Amino acid sequence: MSGARAPLRRASPAALDRAAALLREGGVVAFPTETVYGLGARATDERAVARVFEIKGRPRFDPLIVHVADWDRARALAVEIPPLAERLARRFWPGPLTLLLPKSPVVPDLVTAGLPTVAVRCPSHPVASELLRRAAIPVAAPSANRFGRLSPTTADAVAEQLGARPDLILDGGPCPVGIESTILSIEGGAAVLLRPGGLALEEIEAEIGPVRTGPATDARPRAPGRLPRHYAPRTPLTLLEGAPPPDAAAGRSGLLAFRAPAQPQRYAAVETLAPSGDPREAAARFFAALRRLDALGLERIFAEPAPDSGLGRAINDRLRRAAERAEE
Ligand code: TXA
Numbered sequence: 001m002s003g004a005r006a007p008l009r010r011a012s013p014a015a016l017d018r019a020a021a022l023l024r025e026g027g028v029v030a031f032p033t034e035t036v037y038g039l040g041a042r043a044t045d046e047r048a049v050a051r052v053f054e055i056k057g058r059p060r061f062d063p064l065i066v067h068v069a070d071w072d073r074a075r076a077l078a079v080e081i082p083p084l085a086e087r088l089a090r091r092f093w094p095g096p097l098t099l100l101l102p103k104s105p106v107v108p109d110l111v112t113a114g115l116p117t118v119a120v121r122c123p124s125h126p127v128a129s130e131l132l133r134r135a136a137i138p139v140a141a142p143s144a145n146r147f148g149r150l151s152p153t154t155a156d157a158v159a160e161q162l163g164a165r166p167d168l169i170l171d172g173g174p175c176p177v178g179i180e181s182t183i184l185s186i187e188g189g190a191a192v193l194l195r196p197g198g199l200a201l202e203e204i205e206a207e208i209g210p211v212r213t214g215p216a217t218d219a220r221p222r223a224p225g226r227l228p229r230h231y232a233p234r235t236p237l238t239l240l241e242g243a244p245p246p247d248a249a250a251g252r253s254g255l256l257a258f259r260a261p262a263q264p265q266r267y268a269a270v271e272t273l274a275p276s277g278d279p280r281e282a283a284a285r286f287f288a289a290l291r292r293l294d295a296l297g298l299e300r301i302f303a304e305p306a307p308d309s310g311l312g313r314a315i316n317d318r319l320r321r322a323a324e325r326a327e328e
């Protein structure tokens with residue numbers, strides 16, 4: 001989007017105070033987390049939360065994650081605490097792990113889209129934790145993009161998508177993890193993976209043993225981040241699963257490569273996610289690289305999958321959902 005933009009401020013102590021006051025008063029503030037930028041509103045203020053849905057163009061059947069400063073504040077949002085949830089929070093919070101807890105009536109149905117669970121997360125980014133501490137309220141915040149589009153990992157990417165709609169954008173630099181949090185539900189005392197994300201499944205399994213994976217897509221509104229088509233660039237995207245790109249790849253196509261590609265000259269533009277081969281490096285660069293390719297007006301983006309382990313799993317999940325769009 002071009003034209004008017006929301007005030008954008010470096011996350012100084014004064015800007016953090018202003019942002020915390022805005023949130024307490026029912027304003028909408030974009031802020032950095034270690035995963036991606038979030039678009040926050042006071043979770044118990046339905047008018048403020050409704051504005052988040054409007055600003056994103058997000059359907060109301062898609063529930064939001066509530067961000068808290070610590071585990072005690074998470075407990076206050078739940079009627080019951082599964083012991084496994086507590087164990088996971090104590091081990092991995094603050095950090096890129098979202099847990100579904102049985103919802104307390106203090107959480108409006110608008111936040112959870114009428115579901116009996118509330119998604120809760122305690123971010124580790126210093127700006128996010130300082131903001132949550134100063135505001136001292138739970139903050140509902142989806143990723144700060146227009147619905148279905150690429151998640152922003154810089155303040156500029158937020159401003160470009162959301163224009164003047166937020167009351168304030170806090171700039172905390174690029175997000176270090178770069179991909180959204182891992183979402184787990186606890187079902188019958190066992191953890192179920194609903195969205196692979198910034199905390200690697202291997203790390204979780206090292207703590208609690210094997211984790212069941214929920215259905216990969218969910219056409220119904222239980223977790224629209226799992227809608228088959230999501231996280232999409234505007235340019236049609238083809239995932240090169242096993243197959244080399246067709247000859248038509250020549251010309252106005254771009255390549256999102258995992259490591260340095262063999263024949264970069266075949267493409268009008270190439271972005272390499274992990275010159276070192278480390279999927280964490282790839283995750284940190286993923287959305288910004290895709291955004292740069294998307295801005296070039298290419299006919300098609302070809303994307304190489306990452307190795308399917310660690311954060312590579314989360315990257316491949318996002319790529320598959322982005323690729324659905326090409327088949328429209
Ligand atoms: O890293 C993140 O999680 C970022 C930062 C800002 O914290 N947030 C984020 O939020 O990715 P969002 O709204 O873009 O994605 C949250 C996902 C959605 O797919 C939503 O459907 C799912 O979480 N979700 C939220 N509450 C849920 C619930 N009660 N049950 C199942 N899924 C839920």
Ligand code: MG
Pocket residue numbers: 142143151225
């Ligand atoms: Mg999102």
